Amino acid sequence: MSKAVSRNSEKRRNRPLVSIGECGLAHAAGLLGDRWVLLILREAFYGVTRFDAIREDIGASKHALSSRLDLLTSAGILIASPYREPGERERNEYVLTEKGRSLGPVLLTLLDWGQKYLQSSGRRVALIERSSGETVRNAFATEEGRIVSGADIALQLCS
Amino acid sequence: MSKAVSRNSEKRRNRPLVSIGECGLAHAAGLLGDRWVLLILREAFYGVTRFDAIREDIGASKHALSSRLDLLTSAGILIASPYREPGERERNEYVLTEKGRSLGPVLLTLLDWGQKYLQSSGRRVALIERSSGETVRNAFATEEGRIVSGADIALQLCS
DNA sequence: CAGTATCCCAAGCGATACTG
DNA sequence: CAGTATCGCTTGGGATACTG
Numbered sequence: 001m002s003k004a005v006s007r008n009s010e011k012r013r014n015r016p017l018v019s020i021g022e023c024g025l026a027h028a029a030g031l032l033g034d035r036w037v038l039l040i041l042r043e044a045f046y047g048v049t050r051f052d053a054i055r056e057d058i059g060a061s062k063h064a065l066s067s068r069l070d071l072l073t074s075a076g077i078l079i080a081s082p083y084r085e086p087g088e089r090e091r092n093e094y095v096l097t098e099k100g101r102s103l104g105p106v107l108l109t110l111l112d113w114g115q116k117y118l119q120s121s122g123r124r125v126a127l128i129e130r131s132s133g134e135t136v137r138n139a140f141a142t143e144e145g146r147i148v149s150g151a152d153i154a155l156q157l158c159s
Numbered sequence: 160m161s162k163a164v165s166r167n168s169e170k171r172r173n174r175p176l177v178s179i180g181e182c183g184l185a186h187a188a189g190l191l192g193d194r195w196v197l198l199i200l201r202e203a204f205y206g207v208t209r210f211d212a213i214r215e216d217i218g219a220s221k222h223a224l225s226s227r228l229d230l231l232t233s234a235g236i237l238i239a240s241p242y243r244e245p246g247e248r249e250r251n252e253y254v255l256t257e258k259g260r261s262l263g264p265v266l267l268t269l270l271d272w273g274q275k276y277l278q279s280s281g282r283r284v285a286l287i288e289r290s291s292g293e294t295v296r297n298a299f300a301t302e303e304g305r306i307v308s309g310a311d312i313a314l315q316l317c318s
Numbered sequence: 319c320a321g322t323a324t325c326c327c328a329a330g331c332g333a334t335a336c337t338g
Numbered sequence: 339c340a341g342t343a344t345c346g347c348t349t350g351g352g353a354t355a356c357t358g
Contacts, residue, residue, distance in 0.1 A: 114182075
């Protein structure tokens with residue numbers, strides 16, 4: 001991201017390229033700028049989809065969890081999928097939609113940063129490529145697959 | 160991220176590899192799981208560093224902004240840097256530390272997702288490589304720079 | 319187990335006023 | 339302009355109880 005000033009905006013004070021209301025990041029912040037939401041999504045990616053299992057892992061109250069689950073389903077990030085254990089009544093599990101799954105890179109990048117800068121102790125997890133077992137890191141790349149340094153990235157208004 | 164189950168955890172219910180308290184993502188969620196924090200960081204990356212300028216852009220109250228600025232500085236993400244306009248008293252501007260700058264990929268990834276899935280209208284910004292002008296996207300890569308598909312990534316506990 | 323409903327309380331909010 | 343201080347007030351929290 002670095003300075004993020006487009007080439008042709010010389011003298012004026014730095015400003016967001018796009019105003020807050022219509023900014024994609026502002027929208028994302030409104031939805032994901034919440035501790036519980038982030039933690040629930042982490043569970044979803046780990047495949048923990050049931051109410052009490054999520055609750056046990058993240059330590060939220062029923063109330064807090066329920067409201068976030070509503071929020072995330074109405075946002076189309078999770079979908080409530082009914083299932084029935086033999087002999088039990090029907091229940092919901094909350095699984096990621098395609099929209100939700102595409103948050104993977106966000107969570108992964110966040111995890112990476114959190115482990116590096118926030119987590120002083122404890123076990124860590126590494127990102128690995130399944131097929132080769134090689135460790136993997138976040139990067140930015142051109143369409144043709146050339147890796148670009150983060151410092152060399154700027155934002156530009158689309159025409 | 161995909162299923163994120165390591166190869167050798169066969170039958171047991173899916174669980175986070177690392178418990179919540181010590182998870183890097185949980186730490187990150189505690190800090191960045193806040194709407195204002197995310198918006199302030201966006202401003203920081205755009206180079207908007209002064210109290211009222213930030214406030215005007217994001218629409219927070221003085222109180223809310225002040226407390227987040229305190230939070231972010233004590234977390235070592237921003238640093239208060241005194242400056243003095245000619246003839247004025249000394250003031251602070253809040254600039255990113257190295258720890259803060261390294262949140263760039265997180266914000267960029269979030270922006271990308273927000274634009275794609277949340278923002279129905281309005282101008283968009285594109286990520287471009289400064290030197291070539293080519294558009295750039297988030298990716299994952301091995302140490303040698305080979306791009307890896309997101310679906311082929313798993314998490315593995317470090318030993 | 320998977321929630322919903324109710325209650326009470328504390329944190330956090332914006333508005334306003336004040337200071338350097 | 340760049341904050342700090344104070345103040346009601348609302349939102350959202352956990353705890354508890356209840357239901358299918």
